Amino acid sequence: MMIARSLRRGQPGWLVCLLLPLFHFASVKLTFFCAVTPENAVVVWLPNAVLLAALLRFRGRRAPLLCALTFASDVAANLPAFGWQMALLLSLVNQLEVLTTYALMRRYEASPRLQRLQDFVKFFVAGPVLAAMLAGLAAALVLQQYGSTTPYFTLARLWWFGDGLGLLIYTPLLLALSGRHYQRLRLTRLDGAILAGALLLAAAVLSAHGGAIDGVSVTPTLLLPAAAVIAFRFGMRLTTLFVALVSLSTAMMMTTGLQPFGAVPVHLEVVRAQEFILTLAMIGIGFAVLISELQSRERELERRVRERTRELERSNHRLTAMNATDGLTGIANRRHFDEMLAAEWSRARRTGQPLALAMLDVDHFKQYNDYYGHQAGDNVLRQVAAELTRRVRRTGDLVARYGGEEFAIIAQAGNEEHALAMGGLICEAIAGLKLTHPHSPFGVLTVSLGVAIIVPHDRHCIADFLRAADTALYRAKQLGRNRVELADTAISKSACSTAGGIGWE
Numbered sequence: 152m153m154i155a156r157s158l159r160r161g162q163p164g165w166l167v168c169l170l171l172p173l174f175h176f177a178s179v180k181l182t183f184f185c186a187v188t189p190e191n192a193v194v195v196w197l198p199n200a201v202l203l204a205a206l207l208r209f210r211g212r213r214a215p216l217l218c219a220l221t222f223a224s225d226v227a228a229n230l231p232a233f234g235w236q237m238a239l240l241l242s243l244v245n246q247l248e249v250l251t252t253y254a255l256m257r258r259y260e261a262s263p264r265l266q267r268l269q270d271f272v273k274f275f276v277a278g279p280v281l282a283a284m285l286a287g288l289a290a291a292l293v294l295q296q297y298g299s300t301t302p303y304f305t306l307a308r309l310w311w312f313g314d315g316l317g318l319l320i321y322t323p324l325l326l327a328l329s330g331r332h333y334q335r336l337r338l339t340r341l342d343g344a345i346l347a348g349a350l351l352l353a354a355a356v357l358s359a360h361g362g363a364i365d366g367v368s369v370t371p372t373l374l375l376p377a378a379a380v381i382a383f384r385f386g387m388r389l390t391t392l393f394v395a396l397v398s399l400s401t402a403m404m405m406t407t408g409l410q411p412f413g414a415v416p417v418h419l420e421v422v423r424a425q426e427f428i429l430t431l432a433m434i435g436i437g438f439a440v441l442i443s444e445l446q447s448r449e450r451e452l453e454r455r456v457r458e459r460t461r462e463l464e465r466s467n468h469r470l471t472a473m474n475a476t477d478g479l480t481g482i483a484n485r486r487h488f489d490e491m492l493a494a495e496w497s498r499a500r501r502t503g504q505p506l507a508l509a510m511l512d513v514d515h516f517k518q519y520n521d522y523y524g525h526q527a528g529d530n531v532l533r534q535v536a537a538e539l540t541r542r543v544r545r546t547g548d549l550v551a552r553y554g555g556e557e558f559a560i561i562a563q564a565g566n567e568e569h570a571l572a573m574g575g576l577i578c579e580a581i582a583g584l585k586l587t588h589p590h591s592p593f594g595v596l597t598v599s600l601g602v603a604i605i606v607p608h609d610r611h612c613i614a615d616f617l618r619a620a621d622t623a624l625y626r627a628k629q630l631g632r633n634r635v636e637l638a639d640t641a642i643s644k645s646a647c648s649t650a651g652g653i654g655w656e
């Protein structure tokens with residue numbers, strides 16, 4: 152829990168600091184237990200990867216503390232095998248190897264998550280190739296200084312390969328196990344069968360003696376395709392685990408005399424094992440990194456497509472809104488009004504609810520324009536539109552600019568009285584704005600309205616409905632303006648001009 156929290160925070164907490172040297176020490180013991188031959192040849196040296204993984208995982212935070220802790224553990228682990236001076240020097244070489252790897256990775260901007268192929272290649276060159284080689288050259292000097300009779304380059308090569316392979320198989324495993332960014336595994340039946348097959352094959356290989364079972368050659372190389380398949384199907388965590396387990400088991404077969412590569416001299420057997428582990432790691436971890444990179448690119452691509460789609464939808468909405476809006480007043484335009492009227496007409500016909508329409512025209516607007524100028528006229532149109540919007544705001548109602556200084560309102564009204572009352576209120580509201588109009592008999596800007604109400608049925612048509620409201624508006628103008636007139640029942644009862652049919656009810 153605490154470890155998980157400090158991993159989440161990206162800062163090594165006290166529990167991590169406590170466990171790190173213990174884990175490092177345990178890795179030393181594990182290496183001695185299964186990866187050092189009785190002739191003292193180290194096939195893979197795991198512990199250096201512990202510090203490297205910690206530095207990468209915590210992005211170098213509290214690096215001096217982490218280094219000091221693992222250094223102490225390294226010296227303590229080396230002491231029984233070497234004198235204290237030699238133990239100190241060899242631990243120093245180990246630390247330098249890890250720090251060089253980390254510094255090179257930072258210098259060449261390798262992401263510590265090792266999830267892209269280029270990061271993995273940078274890690275491989277910095278750690279297993281360069282830093283481990285330098286450590287091998289330095290450690291060989293120390294070993295010879297303290298009495299080793301093995302040739303210098305043999306010592307250097309052994310150290311290099313052992314350390315390099317340890318970094319190569321153990322660092323990605325520790326990073327994969329401690330990382331949060333790996334997707335949870337969901338195994339299908341086929342996955343289960345593949346895993347079971349790989350484990351059976353591994354068991355067969357690991358139980359073979361002298362690289363054969365009943366005369367049939369069964370060497371660890373048989374597991375290379377299994378590593379590739381696991382990498383393709385199961386991602387970094389399982390692949391790094393598989394690679395580490397197979398590598399350590401192979402090393403252990405050598406240390407217990409099972410001779411996994413047949414009856415070959417010890418020094419050749421170590422080289423074979425190291426070649427095998429290198430190939431296994433490159434195929435397994437290399438493929439897993441490649442797949443993880445492809446998957447994250449695919450996710451990135453999907454994210455971008457989703458983002459673009461959202462942007463397109465947003466601009467489509469904006470365009471639709473612009474298409475439906477009058478540029479001067481910001482209310483619905485004529486096109487939107489026509490669509491809404493058709494829709495409300497159909498709805499009213501379906502439901503049998505009455506539909507009311509008001510046509511509204513600003514009185515003596517030409518004189519207003521002539522007196523105050525076109526700009527002031529525009530302003531007045533905006534104010535009238537705003538006032539109408541304030542007054543008519545039930546769902547389903549609509550205020551639109553019909554054209555010029557003429558507006559139209561679609562509203563739900565119970566009956567003719569109701570429609571007339573609504574028109575009257577609008578007249579009062581506009582006059583109530585008290586917009587001075589020197590050429591109006593009322594002294595202020597006013598509007599006239601014609602309202603029509605209908606329960607449409609099949610033989611009615613919209614054009615006549617509009618015409619009736621317009622005629623009522625004309626009558627309101629004739630009768631002195633600043634007033635509302637209801638569509639004449641006589642007009643209403645005339646035949647529908649377009650359908651050649653029936654008029655208003």
Ligand SMILES: Nc1nc2c(ncn2[C@@H]2O[C@H](COP(=O)(O)OP(=O)(O)OP(=O)(O)O)[C@@H](O)[C@H]2O)c(=O)[nH]1
Nearest residue numbers: 512513514515516517518520525526528529555556
């Ligand atoms: N400022 C401005 N004026 C407009 C706009 N659209 C139409 N007009 C003016 O509105 C005036 C309409 O004049 P008329 O049709 O003669 O009507 P009126 O002066 O309002 O007279 P009545 O309707 O009979 O009361 C014209 O002068 C047009 O130029 C506009 O978008 N902005």
